[in-house]
Amino acid sequence: MLIFTAAVLSMPIWLDPIGANYPDLLQKFAIFGIFAIGYNILFGLTGYLSFGHAVFLGVGSYTAVWSFKLLTMNVIPAMFFSILMAGIIAAGIGYVSLRRSGIYFSILTLAFAQMFYNLAYSVLMPITNGETGLQLTMHDPRVIDVAFSREVPEGLPSTDFFGISMNGYSGFYFCAVMLILAFFIYLKIFRSPFGMKLKGIKSNQKRMKYIGSDTRPYLITAFVISGMFAGLAGSLMAVTDPLAGAERMQWTASGEVILMTILGGVGTVYGPLLGVGIIKYLENIFSSINESVLNNFFSFMPQWGESLLTSLTMPFVGEGWHLTLGLLFMLIVIFLPGGVMEGLQRIKDSIMNKKNIEESEATAKESSDG
Amino acid sequence: MKDKSNKNIITRRQAIKTGAAISVAPMVFSKGAYAANFTNDPGYKSSVTLGFNVPQTGAYADEGADELRAFKLAVKHLNGEGDGGMMNTMKPMNLRGNGILGKKVTYVTGDTQTKSDAARASAKRMIEKDGVIMFSGGSSSGVAIAVQGLAQELGVVFMAGLTHSNDTTGKDKRRYGFRHFFNAKMSGSALGPVLKDEMGTERKAYHLTADYTWGWTQEQSIQETTEGLGWSTTAKVRTPVGAGDFSQFITPVLNSGADTLILNHYGKDMINSLTQAVQFGLRDKQVEGKNFEIIVPLYSRLMAQGAGDNLKGILGTANWDWQLQDEGSKAFVRSFGKEYGFPPSMAAQTCYVQTLLYANACENAGTFYPPEVIRQLEGFEFDGMGNGATEYRAEDHQCFKNVLVVRGNQNPTSSYDLLDIVKEVPRADVEYDASIFGGELGPYKV
Numbered sequence: 001m002l003i004f005t006a007a008v009l010s011m012p013i014w015l016d017p018i019g020a021n022y023p024d025l026l027q028k029f030a031i032f033g034i035f036a037i038g039y040n041i042l043f044g045l046t047g048y049l050s051f052g053h054a055v056f057l058g059v060g061s062y063t064a065v066w067s068f069k070l071l072t073m074n075v076i077p078a079m080f081f082s083i084l085m086a087g088i089i090a091a092g093i094g095y096v097s098l099r100r101s102g103i104y105f106s107i108l109t110l111a112f113a114q115m116f117y118n119l120a121y122s123v124l125m126p127i128t129n130g131e132t133g134l135q136l137t138m139h140d141p142r143v144i145d146v147a148f149s150r151e152v153p154e155g156l157p158s159t160d161f162f163g164i165s166m167n168g169y170s171g172f173y174f175c176a177v178m179l180i181l182a183f184f185i186y187l188k189i190f191r192s193p194f195g196m197k198l199k200g201i202k203s204n205q206k207r208m209k210y211i212g213s214d215t216r217p218y219l220i221t222a223f224v225i226s227g228m229f230a231g232l233a234g235s236l237m238a239v240t241d242p243l244a245g246a247e248r249m250q251w252t253a254s255g256e257v258i259l260m261t262i263l264g265g266v267g268t269v270y271g272p273l274l275g276v277g278i279i280k281y282l283e284n285i286f287s288s289i290n291e292s293v294l295n296n297f298f299s300f301m302p303q304w305g306e307s308l309l310t311s312l313t314m315p316f317v318g319e320g321w322h323l324t325l326g327l328l329f330m331l332i333v334i335f336l337p338g339g340v341m342e343g344l345q346r347i348k349d350s351i352m353n354k355k356n357i358e359e360s361e362a363t364a365k366e367s368s369d370g
Numbered sequence: 371m372k373d374k375s376n377k378n379i380i381t382r383r384q385a386i387k388t389g390a391a392i393s394v395a396p397m398v399f400s401k402g403a404y405a406a407n408f409t410n411d412p413g414y415k416s417s418v419t420l421g422f423n424v425p426q427t428g429a430y431a432d433e434g435a436d437e438l439r440a441f442k443l444a445v446k447h448l449n450g451e452g453d454g455g456m457m458n459t460m461k462p463m464n465l466r467g468n469g470i471l472g473k474k475v476t477y478v479t480g481d482t483q484t485k486s487d488a489a490r491a492s493a494k495r496m497i498e499k500d501g502v503i504m505f506s507g508g509s510s511s512g513v514a515i516a517v518q519g520l521a522q523e524l525g526v527v528f529m530a531g532l533t534h535s536n537d538t539t540g541k542d543k544r545r546y547g548f549r550h551f552f553n554a555k556m557s558g559s560a561l562g563p564v565l566k567d568e569m570g571t572e573r574k575a576y577h578l579t580a581d582y583t584w585g586w587t588q589e590q591s592i593q594e595t596t597e598g599l600g601w602s603t604t605a606k607v608r609t610p611v612g613a614g615d616f617s618q619f620i621t622p623v624l625n626s627g628a629d630t631l632i633l634n635h636y637g638k639d640m641i642n643s644l645t646q647a648v649q650f651g652l653r654d655k656q657v658e659g660k661n662f663e664i665i666v667p668l669y670s671r672l673m674a675q676g677a678g679d680n681l682k683g684i685l686g687t688a689n690w691d692w693q694l695q696d697e698g699s700k701a702f703v704r705s706f707g708k709e710y711g712f713p714p715s716m717a718a719q720t721c722y723v724q725t726l727l728y729a730n731a732c733e734n735a736g737t738f739y740p741p742e743v744i745r746q747l748e749g750f751e752f753d754g755m756g757n758g759a760t761e762y763r764a765e766d767h768q769c770f771k772n773v774l775v776v777r778g779n780q781n782p783t784s785s786y787d788l789l790d791i792v793k794e795v796p797r798a799d800v801e802y803d804a805s806i807f808g809g810e811l812g813p814y815k816v
Binding site for chain 1: 426478479480481485486487488490491492494495498499512515516519520522523524537542581582583610611810812
């Protein structure tokens with residue numbers, strides 16, 4: 001846990017060499033980290049594959065922006081209400097969807113997600129502002145801010161945590177602390193009897209029922225908890241950038257978190273976080289590489305080699321980053337079904353094995369010597 | 371027992387390390403960001419970076435690709451490479467072809483994916499990581515408005531590319547956002563008289579509208595215009611952006627009793643909806659003795675290429691066209707053609723002009739300090755950039771210039787000769803009062 005804390009807080013240092021050290025991406029790492037570990041509570045522990053988790057992300061964002069508009073620019077109420085709203089909606093969706101399992105559950109959650117997405121574009125337009133997205137304006141009521149007569153800056157106010165602005169690095173450290181807190185809760189859940197029960201559901205739900213344990217309340221609780229994690233992530237997205245758009249609720253966003261979890265390793269403790277790192281890095285850094293960057297990169301080569309390598313790598317960077325991600329995903333699913341975590345485990349095992357063999361050889365030698 | 375105490379030692383050491391990391395990291399990494407007088411001050415560096423944030427995927431990807439070509443060309447010309455393009459015709463101008471204020475211009479690119487979230491993430495990357503001093507791009511007004519808000523928050527000037535919604539320089543205008551492109555209100559004013567001449571004063575209009583800020587404001591502006599002519603409005607139907615299939619929206623038009631379809635669509639959406647409207651036989655239809663007509667208020671050559679024969683004879687408006695014969699347009703078309711082998715679109719022209727205008731404002735101000743640059747742009751009057759005498763209105767950061775009413779060419783002579791210019795509507799006819807849309811620009815200094 002402490003190693004984890006240190007690793008998260010020192011991200012600006014060790015991500016610097018690979019060009020990922022700038023506030024927005026660091027914030028994204030932390031926020032999607034929360035989203036993915038929350039998702040892992042449901043998918044990793046119970047094996048229930050939800051295809052609509054982005055709904056809670058979206059609900060969290062909208063709630064947070066409304067809290068900024070109506071109440072105060074302080075982030076605490078925004079986060080509180082977001083988690084609450086996400087929890088309530090998760091309870092509703094979970095109550096219905098969890099009547100079924102397997103593919104039916106996935107389809108039900110997907111249907112709910114699409115429903116919310118389309119509602120955001122049509123009936124709920126006054127709340128969501130449709131395609132344009134919900135934004136702050138200069139004439140928002142902000143009753144609490146007004147009641148405490150906080151000074152209003154010229155122009156748009158920015159979100160803050162009791163006076164600390166949530167832009168840039170301070171925003172990242174805030175998200176990082178949230179990630180650490182969320183991770184702590186997540187670890188506790190993983191290692192609790194409750195977590196064991198969830199794992200039991202994953203391995204054999206029928207048997208759980210036969211031995212007299214009602215699985216449904218546990219499933220709903222897990223679903224709500226993971227929805228609340230997503231709500232927290234959604235509110236943090238609004239905290240670092242006070243704007244909410246419906247595309248956050250699209251099925252592709254739900255798909256992304258599944259990709260992250262599978263890429264990193266389903267059901268493992270750190271896997272989802274690795275997945276987040278890989279996908280967000282590809283999305284933000286690979287997509288920004290253009291021809292001139294590549295030419296610079298290969299400039300140590302002779303002219304023909306430079307242009308050859310550039311044209312060979314060009315399809316995989318820039319707008320082609322999806323291709324790279326797809327290939328990576330295929331490779332991992334085919335060769336490492338347990339995700340990157342399985343890969344790491346194998347490397348560790350092979351090193352350990354070598355050591356063991358060496359040690360046993362050494363002892364064997366000693367004994368033969370003796 | 372021994373094991374446990376061992377663990378404790380490690381924990382304590384980790385705790386100290388953690389503490390050190392927490393206390394040191396923020397100091398080290400926030401220093402650079404706030405030491406400068408303003409965001410991304412180039413200081414004594416020998417180059418400045420501009421950010422070009424365009425849609426490379428999604429319904430507006432064609433426009434995005436052409437915008438990017440224009441940006442690259444503008445950077446070349448600013449650095450004194452190539453034939454200089456509009457730098458030979460722009461008046462007044464202080465650019466010398468040695469970069470901006472003697473600093474070489476470099477650029478970074480990003481993909482907005484035509485989504486507000488992705489566009490803001492991409493713009494933030496440019497500002498926070500790549501240190502851009504100005505960013506530009508567009509093709510969706512939703513995106514333009516979203517990143518314009520970001521520009522104001524972070525104090526980096528945003529020179530909007532293609533964005534046509536009234537809101538961009540209306541209710542959502544920002545001190546740090548500037549738009550050279552025309553808007554829906556101006557399209558309506560320009561189109562009105564032509565519609566009256568060609569289609570009379572008794573028609574029933576049916577709107578299909580892209581469901582976001584641009585579609586809404588265009589629908590509203592065109593409706594005001596047509597109802598001013600005496601037309602009635604049968605229905606206004608909103609369609610999702612990037613729908614692909616519009617047949618479910620077009621079928622009801624057939625039996626609605628309307629005799630005019632107004633497509634408030636753009637990019638691939640417009641290509642799809644128009645193609646389907648023609649396939650459904652709308653253009654061959656007669657309603658109460660009148661020929662059924664389709665109007666596409668915002669038109670571009672790229673869309674005309676996609677829609678092919680379906681666009682022949684259809685009326686709309688454009689910001690600029692490569693067939694204009696003034697010196698500025700000719701110079702730009704020549705150097706763009708030499709570079710890429712085909713003529714530029716209006717999206718390309720507006721992006722090119724915006725980049726030059728920003729660079730020129732920096733030269734005039736003698737600094738990159740945004741408030742000074744903004745003051746130079748506000749109220750700036752110029753000519754020789756392809757649209758006649760143009761003014762950047764100070765009250766809302768909207769450029770005022772001539773607007774083109776165009777029609778799909780009946781007999782194209784080449785695959786680029788797709789639009790006929792019906793009328794060049796003078797600037798005076800499309801001007802409006804800056805206060806009608808409300809909104810506030812906000813402060814100079816952030």
